[in-house]
Amino acid sequence: MNRCALSLRSAGVRRGTSSLVVLLAISDVIEVWSSRRGAPSGGGSRPRRAALTGAVLVGLLVAALVASFPAAAEAQMTASGTFKLAPTGREVAVIRPHPWSGWYWPWARVPLAKVLAKYDTFVAKRTGRNPGAAAWERKHHRGGEDWSGHCNGWAAAASLEPEPRNPRTVDGMVFTVGEQKGLLSELYMDCYHQFYGTRCYSSKSDPDILPHHFHRLLLEYMKERQVPIVIDADAGSPVWNYPAYAFETTWTTDVRRGKAEVTTKLYLADDNVVADFLGTKGLVKTYRYTLDLNVAGEVTGGAWARGTGKNHPDFVWVPTANSPPAGWQNPAVEEAMVRAIVGSPAPPSPPSPPPASGVASLSRLAMEGEPTLVPDQAYDTVLQEAGIDPAQLFAGD
Amino acid sequence: MLTRSCRLWAVLFMVGMLTLSVQPGVTAPEVDGFMPAWRVGDAWVVEARYRNLAMGEDAWLPPIRWRFHVRSAREVDGEPCFLLHVVPLGRPDLKVQAVLWLAQRDLRPVRVIDVFPLRGVATARRREFDPRRLTPLFPEGALIPYALPLFPFAEPSHTTGPTVVVGEKAVAVASTTFVDRVSQTWSPTPRGFVVELDDGQPGGGIRQEWWKGLPWAVSQSGRAMEVRLVEPAPGEERR
Structure with missing residues (x-):
């Protein structure tokens, strides 16, 4: 939310409820964690001493209230109407349902080819043709580094798709949970995403993501949007992608230095599991960094803490939507077939065209640009799903 | 027979009509500088290609075409929008x-509402902008290429170099406010202006080329994506 008078009002409402949300979230983190493992000096008159004593007591009371409601103390309003980072604070977010754990299907020995051979048989039974997915996999998704695999496809699928939780029998063929997860991991090898940072290809080049950017992504995606981020946990050239399902960040502000010392625990879904694993196996990474603050307590920069070496993410990305194959994804694996196997609904087909109406120029553009004509109603249905009434929204003055 | 003066006026009239016919619904106010002019009902399409940056600078994802449609006009706090x-x-x-x-x-x-899928369900996120603090519009994590500079662009009057505007963008996220240095640099071209926008984010800056008479930037380039206006097509593509 950009800073302005209007946004302060709405933020104030939200902040009133944030302490409860934070407390609930803290309990969630604990659940996740456990499932894994003086008197004034003399010299004044009596009334003055009494006043001083009263002031001290009020101060202690305020301090106690602030200490017992850290979330309420996270932000203070300055006289100018801007937010100021509190002396100490904590932010917590837990995403439910968590991204699910799944094997990363390494390229070495191409274990996914066995699943894809089964997929080929399934498709051949349905269509009469063998798509050749297993053959493509053996030719293209093999070798590489010893860490090479499908971790990016798994991370995206685990963030965007419901977890396959039961074996499924389709057309007389049984697909295990692991096989379904493997197919989804292949399907998402190419996907639309937002990318933050620079992938490291060698030990000396490419800057890693900066901590104030990392911190903002945690708050913006995980806290505000409830969207998992994916990190490359290795700041060197290997890539280990993990989707995050929770974080807990605490800070202490040093106003004199204009710094906030931050410790963030990031809870990641692990891929070091057997293929048929169910649920989320947690992996916790702890990062320490400083945030640079201006005089208003606003974050202007940051640095990873000294002595922590390369213990920070290389880059961060956020899967947005699946895309057609673009080079990294096995082109013989069709989304419709995978969805038939895992039982997830296919992307909705456009509804039947409504009665002729709307904007003439828009219809013309739609006909020129779209592979198939999609009526405007289909887009407005998405707005309605997001809680927006298009008729009210776009009603003119 | 037309007089020589009449013929001259007739030619000028035809040239004028021809100019208007290739700029439907769009005018660029020249007095105060350049900005695209829209009317309710205007629509255009851009095509965005996305770099698959996790796979390298030369890996690309299939393009998405985005339709921009000026659907209505309403006031927000007295500001006609x-x-x-x-x-x-x-x-x-x-x-x-x-x-x-x-x-x-x-x-x-x-004001901006971004709609995005959250575990398959469309979800809305709303942003409000400080009326006292002008800033270019940045997508802030949205897939849609709707970055928009501050208008109008004015031709530099005393120098031949680019015009630079530097400011700050403050974004409050949860309990923390992040301040980024924002810069907008523009230079005139024979057809319009080239503008560079940077908000200090990891995605890096972007460069847009605007032509007079078109409703949106004819091209945009940056680290994460490349965008081009496909409808209405710029002049060369129409020919």
Whole structure:
């Protein structure tokens, strides 16, 4: 939310409820964690001493209230109407349902080819043709580094798709949970995403993501949007992608230095599991960094803490939507077939065209640009799903 | 027979009509500088290609075409605004859209709703903009290429170099406010202006080329994506 008078009002409402949300979230983190493992000096008159004593007591009371409601103390309003980072604070977010754990299907020995051979048989039974997915996999998704695999496809699928939780029998063929997860991991090898940072290809080049950017992504995606981020946990050239399902960040502000010392625990879904694993196996990474603050307590920069070496993410990305194959994804694996196997609904087909109406120029553009004509109603249905009434929204003055 | 003077006026009239016919619904006010002029009902399409940056600088994902449609005009706190609705052409299933409230006087951002899928369900996120603090519009994590500079662009009067505006963008996220240095640099070209926008984010800056008479930048380049206006097509492509 950009800073302005209007946004302060709405933020104030939200902040009133944030302490409860934070407390609930803290309990969630604990659940996740456990499932894994003086008197004034003399010299004044009596009334003055009494006043001083009263002031001290009020101060202690305020301090106690602030200490017992850290979330309420996270932000203070300055006289100018801007937010100021509190002396100490904590932010917590837990995403439910968590991204699910799944094997990363390494390229070495191409274990996914066995699943894809089964997929080929399934498709051949349905269509009469063998798509050749297993053959493509053996030719293209093999070798590489010893860490090479499908971790990016798994991370995206685990963030965007419901977890396959039961074996499924389709057309007389049984697909295990692991096989379904493997197919989804292949399907998402190419996907639309937002990318933050620079992938490291060698030990000396490419800057890693900066901590104030990392911190903002945690708050913006995980806290505000409830969207998992994916990190490359290795700041060197290997890539280990993990989707995050929770974080807990605490800070202490040093106003004199204009710094906030931050410790963030990031809870990641692990891929070091057997293929048929169910649920989320947690992996916790702890990062320490400083945030640079201006005089208003606003974050202007940051640095990873000294002595922590390369213990920070290389880059961060956020899967947005699946895309057609673009080079990294096995082109013989069709989304419709995978969805038939895992039982997830296919992307909705456009509804039947409504009665002729709307904007003439828009219809013309739609006909020129779209592979198939999609009526405007289909887009407005998405707005309605997001809680927006298009008729009210776009009603003119 | 027409007199020589009449013929001259007739030619000028035809040239004028021809000029208007290739700029439907769009005018660029020259007095105060350049900015695209929109009317309710205007629509255009851009095509965005996305770099698959996790796979390298030369890896690309299939393009998405985005339709921009000026669907209505409403006031926000006394500020007359256009409501610009942006959708992925032919792909409502992506569930990614945006509604931008842009001030009619200079297209400054007033309010933005980003729609995105959250575990398959369309979800909305709303941003409000400080009326006292002008800033270019940045997508802030949205897939849609709706970055928009501050208008109008004025021709430099005393220097031949680019015009630079530097400011700050403050974004409050949860309990923390992040301040980024924002810069906008523009230079005139024979057809319009080239503008560079940077908000200090990891995605890096972007460069847009605007032509007079077109409703949106004819091209945009940056680290994460490349964008081009496909409808209405710029002049060369029409020919």
